[in-house]
Amino acid sequence: MIALTLVAALTSCGLLGDDTDDGNSSSGQVEKTKIKAAMLPVVDVAPFYYAIEKGYFKAEGLEVEPVEAKSGKEAIDSLINGSVDVAFASYPAPMLAQSKNAAKFTIVADGLTAKTGHIVVVAPPNSPMKKPQDAPGRKIAITAKNTFSDLAPKSVFKTLGVDYGKIQWVEMGFPEMIPAMERGDVDGAVLVEPWVTLAQKRIGAVPVVDGATGATAEMPMSGYVALAGEGKLGSTSPKTIAAFNRAMVKAQTEATDRTKMEPMFVKYAKVDQQTAPLVTLSIYPTSLQAARIQRVANLMSEFGVITGTLDVNQMLPKT
Known part of the structure; x- marks a missing residue:
């Protein structure tokens, strides 16, 4: 479905045009100075906003403008139709598109690697699903099929010998899942x-x-991508990509400090104090x-x- 969406977007909206515009660097340090980036209101992107607030992108000669997207699909679509230059994405979306030749991507910077507790199958206290072995035949809410939402738990269920094929996966957005569990519409999420x-x-x-255990322990979850190919930022602007990456690395190096990330959670991921x-x-x-990000493609396969x-390797920046 993701691949078909991307194909439709490519057909109806056209690919990104020439990267040259008024935002191009005249100094030659970067090929493009003004970058629009599609972002989701999730904890994954806390270092991105920290980099903006601390001026790390500006120090690299970049003016980065975040454009909030409501979903991963919207973020990728905005990248394909040319309204943004970079998009934050859960890795399965661009990887599926790449595998179907629906679009080509360059991974500009890594995003988040899941620790235990980050992606979890939970159930309300009154749910009949108390342990993994109770899952077959139950309704479990996920954001979409063929994403980490179902792939991560499937991997753990497989290791535990649980027949995940008998689970009824029910697609909905994260904000809908807690009310759905309260009503009893689903047994877990x-x-x-x-x-x-x-x-x-x-x-x-x-x-x-816990979806970040066993074979999926410390699984790379997300990253920042640009379109690749003839005339596209991911292929034509290596200095810009390198500058974006350096700013992100600097911010993510500091992201082990909760006191620096928690304000970003509150301000941009809409988490209360x-x-x-x-x-x-x-x-x-x-x-x-x-090698680490390859684990995602291997899981999808x-x-x-x-x-x-x-x-x-074909999705990483060429140096």
Whole structure:
């Protein structure tokens, strides 16, 4: 479905045009100085906003303007139709598109690697689903199929010998999941932070399966991507990409300090002041490592989302 959406966007809106505009650098230090970046209101992007507030992008000769997107699909679509230059994305979306030749991407910077507690199958206290073995036959809310929302728990269920094929996956947005559990419409939900913490606070939700354990422990979850190919930023502007990456690395190096990230959670991920200190602080990588990100493509291949193999090396910036 993601690939078809991208194909439709490519057909109806056209690919990004020439990168040259009034924002191009006259000094030659970067090919493009003005960058628009599609962002989601999630904890993953806290270092991005920290980099803006601390002037790390400006120090690299970049003027970065965040453009809030309501969903991952909207972020990727805005990248394809040319309204932004970079998009924050959960890795399965661009990888699926790349595997289908619907679009080509360059991973500009790594985003977030999940620690235990970041992506969890939770259930309300009165749910009949108390342990992983109770999951078959139950309704579990996910954001979309063939994403980390179902792939991560499937991997853990597989390791535990649980028949995940009998689970009824129900698609909905994160804001809908807690009310759906309260009403009994679903027996549980696959949540990521800060929704995991919010569900625990609001309805006393309990963890059933942690999606960042076993084969998916410390799994790369998200990153920042640009379109690649003839005339596209990901292929034509290596200095710009390198500058963006350096600013992100500087911010993510400081992201181990909760006192620096929690204000970003509150301001940009819409987490309330009381919840921010409780949110699991995951890993914000400080380097792009093909072998590590390849784990995502391998997981997608394992569960039939990608046919054959996808070489993540082809998605990293050329140096």
